[in-house]
Amino acid sequence: MKYDAAVVGAGPAGSIAAQSLSTRGHSTVIIDPCDTKKVCAGVLTARYAGRYPVDENYIQRELKGIKLSFKGICGEISYRKAVEYSIDRDLFDSMNLAQALENGSELLKERVLSITEEGTGIKIQTNKNKYLADHVIIAAGVCELSQLFGGTKQYAYCTQQVISQEPGDHFEMELFPGGYSWKVPKKENVLSGTSSIKCYPDIPGEKGLIPVNGPVKRTYSRKMLLAGDAAGFVSPFDGEGIYYATRSGEIAAQVLSGAISGNNDLSEYEKCWKKEFDFLTPGKISRLLSSDIVLEAFVREIRDNEIFNKVVEDILTHESEKNKTKYILSLIKKLI
């Protein structure tokens, strides 16, 4: 059998793409060994919650704001309207995948080893078998397979662990030049992690990689699309990736569906996500965020300047602007 579309990876990007393709009547297979635990702080941002339904089954805690600190200076932002959620990430992913299967996608619990064009279609070789599809969406996150097809190669190293601490109701972020640590309250404890652009932080815990340099140069080819982390769709300011994975999965499915029906080609994908996502110039952001002066001024203003505090809140929760990275950058520039 030849599928209309094969989706490699069952994270949010892959599952949402598959949901959307099978709803549109395209024969769709998702391929993922489903054997790795996702390393993630599990914050569903206000941007996500403002656009997508949130299921109470995977919610662990409602987050009322964010506490930022730098060298002992602490600033707190309390959300006036928006809500963010601390979630059980494994359950979130498995519910998204279950929905894709309910919509008619097929699941193969296998690892993709190679993808090659063969005749008019694409051959997908897994650790167990070979499959044929007309198109492929690569939503395999940061991994060697994604990299073979232009996927992201620049990432930060993260380590996280559960600590026994009374959970509060704020997301906590401690900034340091070149990285940050975070604490996310869960149902009964706290998930704490650290990221660094140099190497894995020397602390015990689960390890994961997060793209840091924005979108890759090219996210489509004649028969393939890259979505989610594979394409580098993560906010370089705070590591938000679930929203972008979900939304890029949707856009990829919409464009692919158009291509299958002969209405457009896959280059349309890049036009569509560029209209919505603007990660600006992550290089500039990481340079600024590597500066003690900038970080100190940023947190101090959040602590001492009520107007600045509210502006950052609006940006983080998207009450006023669609592009938080751009506005955070312009605010930081004004500070120095």
Ligand SMILES: Cc1cc2nc3c(=O)[nH]c(=O)nc-3n(C[C@H](O)[C@H](O)[C@H](O)COP(=O)(O)OP(=O)(O)OC[C@H]3O[C@@H](n4cnc5c(N)ncnc54)[C@H](O)[C@@H]3O)c2cc1C
């Ligand atoms: C420590 C850490 C904390 C984070 N915290 C947050 C947060 O709080 N909020 C937020 O919004 N974002 C967060 N992120 C980012 C977020 O986790 C990612 O942006 C998001 O998971 C990307 O989704 P995805 O579907 O693109 O890829 P993934 O979720 O990584 O899914 C990729 C899938 O591909 C599969 N796969 C890999 N290789 C193959 C292969 N060869 N064959 C078949 N399948 C394969 C994997 O098994 C996996 O299921 C965090 C990331 C890290 C590392």
